[in-house]
Amino acid sequence: MAKQQIDELDRSLYDFKDDESGFYRIEDGLTKEIVRQISEEKHDPEWMCEFRLRALKTYHELSVPDWGPSIDGLDMNSIATYVRPNTDMKGSWEEVPEDIKNTFEKLGIPQAERESLAGVGAQYDSELVYHNVREEVAAQGVVYTDLESALTGDYRDMVKEYFMKLVPVTDHKFAALHGAVWSGGSFVYVPKGVKVDIPLQSYFRLNAKGAGQFEHTLIIVDEGADLHFIEGCSAPKYNVANLHAGCVELYVKKGARLRYSTIENWSKNMYNLNTKRALVEEGGIMEWVSGSFGSHVSYLYPTTILKGDGSHAEFTGITFAGSGQNLDTGAKMIHTGKRTSSYIDSKSICKSGGISTYRSSVVIGRSAEGAKASVSCASLMLDSQSRSDTVPAIIVNTSDADVGHEAKIGRISDEAVFYLMSRGITEADARAMIVSGFANPVSKELPLEYAAEMNNLIKLEMEGG
């Protein structure tokens, strides 16, 4: 059967650039002076400045990972770690400067807020430019603010207690980098028993050329509470490297539930070295939904520590690697509580020379009696210029565990295409239908608007040629 030419994603929606004039941009590189300067610019409390300097020391002590995609093209001496747009954070879109507001209008953020979100945070380069939460949600005691405000406001003790405790700066080199130069991001606290019916969303836009974005997201869902948090990100494409080394720390308390959904659509000059981790206590539920479509190189493995007895986690993710992309993604599940359970369902698609690696680890600790874990991963190769690897590690340290794993790799079945064509469907539509079906386990977990966007991206991809 003739093969169909499949084009790259149409990224024109994300590739527009804004002028940086009037922005504050710190000099390129990474030194103690630069870290102190960032700390001063952000009016950090003293402990945070010391924390940053310790993190910088750790950064210099740690090595670049030797096991993943090459990041040789990333030169920290050519990266500006802090770029502040020419505005403070606003609580109304009307007050946001016109050019920045236009950017988020094009990305559909204000519209989404009006129609389907309980609150929105919008970060532009290194700082939040907009943050708002619906009154009725705030009235329930839900705190949704930028992390800097939380750091010095009423929740400063809570921030100090939780900040980079789940992802210590010693975890890896880019966690240390994050600790040294972090800026922006959100703080969410959902009080005991409060169920937030509609999602909160943070959107991260990196506009500056040759810059890094290091936002920190800290979410605490207290006992019995429930939250869905959505994270989106994009950037225009430049011919120099940009860096994203964000950090997400999620605390799911006893009986609470948190769903964390991400649609990542960075430009293809981006090194996405992001760290996400959740700690789940007794009876808590953590759900990750992840779509990785952009960036030049990605290292992304959302990690869940199932500490509490009876806690549960799920990861549902899809990765789409096209030309020039090397996306190393997956998940980690660490079981330490009794009767904990986890499920990983991962899909990857690669084409036009793209490299997709599914990498995971499931660790069942000695104390995790009665643990159950299941992993299912599937890869779809759309041509022979691409590469797809599956690297799943399983460690079991107790006999009272039940672990299952299955993986498969292959191409679009000629028989399935033939069957659909025999029912009057064109070959192009048949292939698009099969790929959409392949991605369905992820899209069905997303809110309707985001699922529609993802399916449109896949359809666009399959229509080319």
Add this chain to the structure above:
Amino acid sequence: MQNTLELNHLPVLTWNKLKMNSGKLTGADALFAAAAEPEETLSDLPQGVSCRSVSREAAARLLAAAPKQEAERVVAGKVPAYHPQTFATGLGQEYDERLASVCSRVRLMEVGAGVSIEEPVFWSMGFPDGKHAVTEQMIHVGAGASLTLIMDFRSGPAASGFAGVSTKIILEKEAKLNLSRVQMLGGGFVHADDLGVSLAERSALTLNQMELGGQKSFVGAQAEMIGNESAFCVRACYLTLGGEEADMNYNAVQRGRKTDCRMSFDGVLGGRAKKTLRGTIDFRGGSAGSVGDEQENVLLLSNDIENKSIPMILCEEEDVEGRHGATIGRLDEGLLFYLGTRGIDARAAQEMMVYARLGTVAREIHGEELQRQINDYIRSRL
């Protein structure tokens, strides 16, 4: 030379914190020092099959004439974790070189072209108690020939020592080799078993491997499936109990078109046993129409075990089908209850299930006498 050998490399690295990227054989200087040869017993060879000792240089010439693998290339940001060997093996270069430095001769078994032998050939290696012994073989199966070869490595039940083995196999066009390797060493042995095979067009290797004893075992096998329609089938099992450790690496590199790889592993872990199994199906460019399948079943008998598995699929070819699966757990409570109602207590049920797991491989090994010895050995260990 290094006193710690790095063995059983993953072809693509993962997180170092997991300590799965390679195994480590410590104290190599002492293990390889003054190494003797094991006591060899070879059954009568049928016509067309020969076995003799050759110099290392002669063995190297034969290996050089084997079908060649392409030069390893760096795949966008992924550097092979090991230095490619001239003739790739599972344990890898460091072990191969260290063994070569102490083995002055290589035992060469040859099967003439077109020779088809139905009766199995038995090749037994007895390793002396308290000694270090190493042995290296080459097996060359000529075009269109076929052979069933059963190798076992054994010692006294309470014996200790070092047993170093290396076997390199060349299968010419349409050659077939059914190879069984049974390790029944004493509880104090360190065992290193290295295997490399080059498969030409429509050739096939079936490997039945039982790793049943020893204090520490390092087992590695690499198949270079160069010829179109070549086949590599592995049925392996391990019994790792007490404070024993097993470190295994099976790597099938599928290069030819329509190659077929099937690997199944059945294991039993008890006591404070530690085990790592690396299994890789590696579809290289040009392997269109190939199939790879890998399955692992692990029975866990104790809460103090450490089980590590990493079943990988690497793929740079669109038109392939790769699958792997793993099931890890203890005996099913429902099954234990059912057997209990039939008068079989938990311990007897457990033994029954251990035999069932290991028996899937044992039944594939020819020779009633050897099967009886395998059963006795397993019984003595339980």
